[in-house]
Amino acid sequence: MHDDIKLVSGEEIVKPTGEVHVVYFSSISNNTHRFIQKLSVKNSRIPYELEEEINVDSDYVLITPTYSGGGEFTSGAVPKQVIKFLNKENNRNYCRGVIASGNTNFGNTFAMAGPILSKKLNVPLLYQFELLGTQNDVEKINEILKEFWGK
Structure with missing residues (x-):
């Protein structure tokens, strides 16, 4: 769906260790939060508040919504809060994969935050889902995470 996806080879993938852990961002709408639950x-x-922060000290997969206007408007696809979180080297270094949500109405920019972050962090894009996701998305992501962690 996205022309600029960087394929991460098996040799480049760092498999996560420890407990399965998801770090996520959700806006005030709480769509992503409801999905994560x-x-x-x-x-x-x-x-949500830029002056607040969290620090992560274990492997995780990042789940983020996509913000963009569709078409050629990809600027701002990754939420500012996610950028701030990843600007901390420690947080960035523990990221092992990315899952993104988006709106298929935006065509080829659907869930564009996923490919952008995957390429930037050199981690695999594990999955993309629309808006609130479906029960099938929940089951698929649980399966992907379990397999990714080797559990």
Whole structure:
């Protein structure tokens, strides 16, 4: 779906260790938050307020919504809060994969935050889902995370 996805080879993938852990961002709408609550994994939320922060000291997969206007408008696809979180080297270094949500109405910019972050962090884009996700998305992501951690 995205022309600029960087394929991460098996040699480049750093498999996570420890407990399955998801770090996520959700806006005031709480769409991503409601989705995360359906997953059966440990999770940490990136604060909405830019002056607040969290620090992560274990492997995790990042789940983020995509902000963009669609078409050629990809600027701002990654939420500012996610950028701030990842600007901390320690937080960035523990990221092992990315999952993104988006709106298919935006065509080829659907869930664009995923490919952008995957390429920037050199981690695999594990999955993309639309808006609130479906029960099938919940099951698929639980399966992907379990397999990714080797559990």
